[in-house]
Amino acid sequence: MGKELLKIENLHIRVEENEIIQGLDLTVREGEVHAVMGPNGSGKSTLAYTLMGRPGYEITKGSVCFDGQDIREMEPEERAQAGLFLSFQYPIAIPGVTVGHFLMTALAALSEKGNGRYKEIRKTFRKDIKKYMEGLKIDPAFAQRYLNDGFSGGEKKRMEILQLLTLQPKLAIMDETDSGLDIDALKVVSQGVSEYLVQNPKASALVITHYQRILNHLKPHFVHILSKGKIISSGGPELAIKLENEGYRAFGIEDREPGPQPEGGIHGTT
Amino acid sequence: MTQPWLQERRERAARLNTKLPVPTGGEDWRRTNFGRVDLGQFEPLPPVKNGADQGAASRLLPAKIVLAGELLYGEQASPPTLDPALLKQGVWLTSLTKACEEKKELVGKYLGRGLHGRQEKFLAQNEANWQTGVFLYIPKNTAVELPFLLTSALAREDSSCFPRLLVVLDQGAKATLLHYSASTNQNKNNFVNGVYEVYLEEGAELTWIDLQNWSRQTYEVAHKRVEVGRNARLKWVIHCQGGKLAKANIETVLNGEGAKGEVIGLVEGKDRQHLELCSLTHHVAPHTTADILIKSTADDRAKIIFQGMIKIEKAAQQTVSYMANHNLVLNDKAHADSIPRLEIEADDVKASHGATIGQVDREQMFYLRSKGLDKEKAEALLVEGFYEDVFGRVPLESVREWMRTHLEHPGG
Known part of the structure; x- marks a missing residue:
């Protein structure tokens, strides 16, 4: 068994006045892929944002350790520097800043903190990014486009994977990476995530999703079902199959129609 | 030796200067108050000497550029450097004092032409006192590919400096002008009141890159006016970042049919800087177009003010004018103001403006x-x-x- 990379114990999270996560336990070891599945409003995105340190997401109880460090008080950039990465469900547009410039700036920021491997990554950055873009079927001209500005939903998701491949974190949190993607795009994006996992055998992924389909590509070692801020069931890949066949009801969960998630509400208005 | 015509002008202006108080009110001046600055503390610069060598202007510029000619003015002046081929074609690049003597007719025709009759304190003060200046003239149908550099520099302190610039592009002439104002010492306390006049005759095209980098201890009032003639083109890039209390009045006067003006500006306020940019787009002739884009950031405790006026005269039909001003406030203690105005007498025009003031987006x-x-x-x-x-x-x-x-x- 690999080393414990992420250890969450009895986590409680409050957003505004609401306690969204109510006692969550989860351990991810090196080299593992975990899927967290849940219906809308179960707290999936809240968990992702909180792990990344988004302002306004308050941990009221419990502990979160990443790579041996208590990250509860860490700034988002400190978490990124420690090796956490969040692939956003709704990536943000940064007008005036090109994809290439952003990636170089991010790499420079990460390597400044003394992490030697970023120096290595920077050496072959230009060559690698071309290769990654090709694999993700991103037009090379995108390197000169403004980050996520006017990109389609699918292009934005691919851009997140391009960042994942470039920045090579220890743990990738994939927040609904499959949402809004057609079958072909989903395949390309999943291959990108797989490539990252193959390249980094010790790296792990936390795949947050409503649907099972992305898991056909990213074979998870563990599947957790999230409901009302708690993990109500954990198991192997068979759990995802059961969910696919019998629906959330098989777990005693009432699944509302898919729609904008309440915890993504801030984005929903933009 | 001062020319009698110039001497007479200076005396008239000096009388007006004495008569007029420092403006502190009205829409134009109430936001940037020079009334609270003791202008008496500044000693006028002594007569400018040719102390600098050729090439001094480009040495001060923080960018490397191949030039058609250059000249340093301000506290010290350099002899002009000018491509001999251009000299032969009739291009003039000299100190304004010299031009007043040697090109009396030409200078007399343009100097102050668009400013006559104005009852403005700081204009009169400059007219009465200017000690340093440049005259650049591009003759008819002469296209100069490489840019000219004019650097206006100050090193001393507690001084008042009254620079004066006159640029004339005759019919069909083309040129690029790089104008750089800078303090060579960031801690010096000075007052600069400059008047900068540009005249573009029919079909002339000018790109003017105007970089203001005074120290953050400098008080500045600037009047910059470009008159764009028939079918002439102006592209004006303004970068404002220096000054403690600074107000730049920029005027784009579209004076001839088919004249076009484009103004792109960037104002960066930091520390406790108070910077005002006051833009007037004046459409005098029909079929004129203007496009103004000014962007500003206010950091620390800086205060940034933009006042923008589009004025369209009755005769200026079929005019298109656009003005945009966007501000980014980077600190809770910083401040930005945007005051766009329209004054339209003609009825067949397109004029619009947009202004935003925002903070850094949290997302x-x-x-x-x-x-x-x-x-x-x-x-x-x-x-x-x-x-x-x-x-x-x-x-x-x-x-x-x-x-x-x-x-x-x-x-x-």
């Missing part, structure tokens, strides 16, 4: 920080992105790059 900040950029880097990147459309329209690449890197490493 963007979190996004960038989550990817590893600390607060400062994320903010710097967002500011860079904010200015990118301005940079994208700066014509000289080396200047564009300097503006970009300057943002990343201020003072460099």
